[in-house]
Amino acid sequence: MRSLIDILDLSTEEIDQLMDCAEDIIANPELYEDKCRGKKLATLFYEPSTRTRLSFEAAMLELGGKVLGFSDGQSSSAAKGESIADTARVVSAFADIMAIRHPKEGAPLVAAMNATIPVINAGDGGHNHPTQTLTDLLTIRREKGRTDSLTIGLCGDLKFGRTVHSLLQAMSRYDGIRFILISPEELQVPEHVKTDILETGNLSYMETDSLMQVIPDLDVLYMTRVQRERFISEADYVRLKDTYILTPDKLKIARRDLSILHPLPRVNEIPSLIDSDPRACYFKQVLYGKYIRMALILKLLEVD
């Protein structure tokens, strides 16, 4: 029985297979509509989420399965003090697979260590969010036709952004990837991410605080939200939240085939007037997220 806790739990071959499967689902959805008939997905969401939870639920429903769960820790047994381990054992009796989001880092791993069904990490605090990374990879492959030989700019909050760290980890395993890390000094990629991922892997990367300066070089621009909940000081949040806003002026000098990604929700770093630009991929990205989760559920349930 397999679980997905960290994106590195999957080899690049497995990720490529998942993306192949997702592309087949996109091309032939009717072949998959009964694949999970009789199976149940439990969604254990201890903190608020719209996209991820609905994406998982939509994925299971489109595979012909059913869903159950909760979307707020206060309405679960956790409010009565039940441990993650016990909840995982209990849910194993009711469902065939579970997706768990929890504010504490490592909670999904604890669930996986105690569950008797596959566990999917749907986000654990600022730590991991592997299905977002799979979504990002599928989006890049669909939009660029490849996942290698790309210049990828990551912009905004690179310090607290879990999706950024996971994407760096996952993309660093493909050949010819060049990263451009665009952020103010306060929100730069943490030292351990640089040493463990970028420098250990001998990867090509540069850091800058100017989006304008580097945007013409980019194949992919991955924008991120400056998240209020990751700051201890409200004053720091207010000072930095508007630092990197993608304006039409900046896009004028970008490549015509640039792909703009964002894990969403956005605040104001991408104004809505950019949405009609053909280079904006973030709403397509949401859709790809559902397909890659369908592929993942099939893989973990070992459904052919």
Place this chain on the structure above:
Amino acid sequence: MRIDTIVEGVVIDHIPAGGGMELYRYLGLDKLRCQVALIKNASSTKMKRKDIIKISGNIDINLDILGYIDPGITINIIKDSKIILKHHPPLPERIIDVVRCRNPRCITASEQDISHIFKLTDAKKGIYRCVYCDTRAERDRTR
């Protein structure tokens, strides 16, 4: 100062001076019923000063943690008053319930029954990270 020669047991040598007590606590030697000698600031040609721990008797303690504490330590296994095995401890792949994760956002901070597990992520630099949150292990010197 005279410390009797051990007939059977373990001598942990080349402990950096001042580190013997920490190691004594990590290994839980206070719980043993056999004779244990902690020698502090012994003369050493290699280290100038070192600590030594001598444990007498056929004991069953997990010495894996020594590699994490200091791979330069020497473990001597004694039988019939002779050293039958002398080696430097390798870095253990995992250390369990020896150091605590200091990350307040880690699940181990809010659920007390979970073991604190660290895995070796960089053997060259001897870096261990929490399996739950990837926070780097820091030695707990207050133990």
